[in-house]
Amino acid sequence: MPVEPFIRMRGVSKTYRSGKKEHLAISDATFDVMPGELVSLVGPSGCGKSTLLKILAGLHPNDGGELKIGSATHAFDPARDVGMVFQAPLLLKWRRILQNVLLPAEILGLPQKESRERAKDLLALVGLAGYEDKYPYELSGGMQQRAAIARSLVHDPKLVLMDEPFGALDALTREKMNLELLRIWKEAGKTIVFVTHGISEAVFLGTRVVVLTAGPARMADNFEIALPRPRTLDMKTHERFGDYTRRIYRLLGME
Amino acid sequence: MNASTVRWTLAVLAHLALLLAWYLFVKLGNVPRFVMPSPSATLDALLQPNYDWWANMAVTATEIFAGYALALVAGVALALLFTWSKALEAFFMPLLVSLNMIPKVALGPLIIVWFKYGVFPNTLMAFSICVFPILLTTARGLREIEPELLDLVNSLKGSRWQLFTKIQLPGSLPYIFSGMKVAAILAVAGAIVGEFLGSDKGLGYLMLQVQVTLDTPAMFMAVLLITLIGMALYGLVLGLETLLVPKDARVD
Ligand SMILES: Nc1ncnc2c1ncn2[C@@H]1O[C@H](COP(=O)(O)OP(=O)(O)OP(=O)(O)O)[C@@H](O)[C@H]1O
Numbered sequence: 364m365p366v367e368p369f370i371r372m373r374g375v376s377k378t379y380r381s382g383k384k385e386h387l388a389i390s391d392a393t394f395d396v397m398p399g400e401l402v403s404l405v406g407p408s409g410c411g412k413s414t415l416l417k418i419l420a421g422l423h424p425n426d427g428g429e430l431k432i433g434s435a436t437h438a439f440d441p442a443r444d445v446g447m448v449f450q451a452p453l454l455l456k457w458r459r460i461l462q463n464v465l466l467p468a469e470i471l472g473l474p475q476k477e478s479r480e481r482a483k484d485l486l487a488l489v490g491l492a493g494y495e496d497k498y499p500y501e502l503s504g505g506m507q508q509r510a511a512i513a514r515s516l517v518h519d520p521k522l523v524l525m526d527e528p529f530g531a532l533d534a535l536t537r538e539k540m541n542l543e544l545l546r547i548w549k550e551a552g553k554t555i556v557f558v559t560h561g562i563s564e565a566v567f568l569g570t571r572v573v574v575l576t577a578g579p580a581r582m583a584d585n586f587e588i589a590l591p592r593p594r595t596l597d598m599k600t601h602e603r604f605g606d607y608t609r610r611i612y613r614l615l616g617m618e
Numbered sequence: 619m620n621a622s623t624v625r626w627t628l629a630v631l632a633h634l635a636l637l638l639a640w641y642l643f644v645k646l647g648n649v650p651r652f653v654m655p656s657p658s659a660t661l662d663a664l665l666q667p668n669y670d671w672w673a674n675m676a677v678t679a680t681e682i683f684a685g686y687a688l689a690l691v692a693g694v695a696l697a698l699l700f701t702w703s704k705a706l707e708a709f710f711m712p713l714l715v716s717l718n719m720i721p722k723v724a725l726g727p728l729i730i731v732w733f734k735y736g737v738f739p740n741t742l743m744a745f746s747i748c749v750f751p752i753l754l755t756t757a758r759g760l761r762e763i764e765p766e767l768l769d770l771v772n773s774l775k776g777s778r779w780q781l782f783t784k785i786q787l788p789g790s791l792p793y794i795f796s797g798m799k800v801a802a803i804l805a806v807a808g809a810i811v812g813e814f815l816g817s818d819k820g821l822g823y824l825m826l827q828v829q830v831t832l833d834t835p836a837m838f839m840a841v842l843l844i845t846l847i848g849m850a851l852y853g854l855v856l857g858l859e860t861l862l863v864p865k866d867a868r869v870d
């Protein structure tokens with residue numbers, strides 16, 4: 364039996380309305396995400412990537428088209444199965460790191476003791492063991508973003524949505540976080556949709572890349588990245604890596 | 619001595635210097651008692667049992683604290699309500715800004731017509747003067763909260779109450795406190811004006827009574843006690859702020 368897709372999106376569109384003004388943010392988004400995939404979403408600024416993630420998170424309804432998340436083998440509960448990471452870490456200043464990571468578990472009313480154990484394990488997974496009792500301002504930007512990733516996993520969601528999570532980091536930290544993310548993804552076994560402006564980041568991380576063109580978002584391309592795993596930084600110099608990035612640059616009209 | 623001890627010492631010295639200047643001015647200038655009493659004459663006023671100092675002080679303090687507490691609850695609740703409904707905010711906010719322009723003191727005679735005189739109308743005066751600064755700063759604080767943080771909670775289908783207690787209230791607390799500090803000073807003025815305009819109890823009422831008999835020491839004492847109530851309220855607010863708001867998050 365062929366594996367069913369975890370996310371099935373067909374001709375999804377979205378119009379923002381404020382008063383009389385209408386703004387078509389997404390005109391036609393069509394793609395599938397298989398369970399356990401890490402799909403990169405690239406496209407120019409303002410083309411509707413964040414909007415697409417909000418639709419996936421159930422924060423906005425889609426106006427047209429079809430969206431189905433979950434399958435017979437991978438059930439999906441819209442309240443419990445979404446984890447989110449944003450460009451800014453958005454940690455709560457008044458909470459210690461462990462308490463920050465626990466926020467989703469608190470909101471869902473998960474058992475406290477188990478959640479604490481899980482939060483500690485996750486902090487260790489993202490390389491923040493020993494920082495449980497620090498306040499966010501005591502951590503660097505990269506460390507805060509790791510804590511935000513731990514927070515997105517604490518309630519054990521099936522789907523993690525990341526909106527340019529490394530966009531605010533310096534280039535070196537960003538490469539390091541890319542490797543970390545691949546490790547976390549492998550160990551946590553989640554389905555991840557990863558929005559980025561970085562074309563090489565998209566290719567390096569993704570099992571598949573979905574390219575959107577300037578707003579309103581339309582599908583420009585959707586292809587698999589057949590680079591071996593585990594991915595290593597030296598792959599970025601491989602010819603095939605260059606082929607993929609060139610393909611995206613061409614689609615975005617930057618060549 | 620470290621910097622904070624120096625500051626405290628200087629603060630105490632400044633207060634003592636004012637007391638001394640007051641004393642010397644009255645003594646050396648031979649100022650009559652009904653114009654300006656000496657510090658000791660002012661203290662002596664407390665010994666007048668028929669002034670009912672403590673009962674009157676309790677009444678004024680009640681008006682101030684009750685009006686203030688009501689304004690705090692109403693101000694924060696209204697600001698929160700506005701985050702739930704943009705239409706509600708668009709409708710009421712401009713109106714509230716206009717109402718804020720009314721000098722609340724000018725409402726005093728009206729409030730007395732509507733509610734007679736007593737503790738309640740004076741509480742209402744304190745309330746009406748406090749509620750706007752608290753409402754406006756809280757609304758500002760709530761607006762400053764990153765929308766993605768709200769998205770995060772909403773993606774987990776968190777309730778409005780969870781959103782309020784876990785994100786909105788603690789997030790806007792620094793702003794709420796900046797409004798509370800402004801309001802603490804206004805609350806005192808509101809209650810006293812209320813008592814001036816019409817009342818049969820309280821320190822403001824007492825001031826009018828002793829004014830007739832030119833008992834200036836008692837008037838001085840009344841002002842001093844009113845100031846002390848204000849300081850107690852302000853100190854309470856500062857203490858709570860120190861306790862609840864991390865230093866790097868405070869706004870002034
Ligand atoms: N709440 C909203 N109301 C009205 N218009 C909106 C809203 N959110 C986004 N838009 C508009 O929809 C379009 C797509 O926005 P979106 O944030 O999804 O783009 P994006 O691809 O994430 O951009 P970026 O890469 O800069 O983050 C933009 O033109 C934006 O102005």
Ligand SMILES: [Mg+2]
Binds near residue numbers: 412413414526
């Ligand atoms: Mg975006």
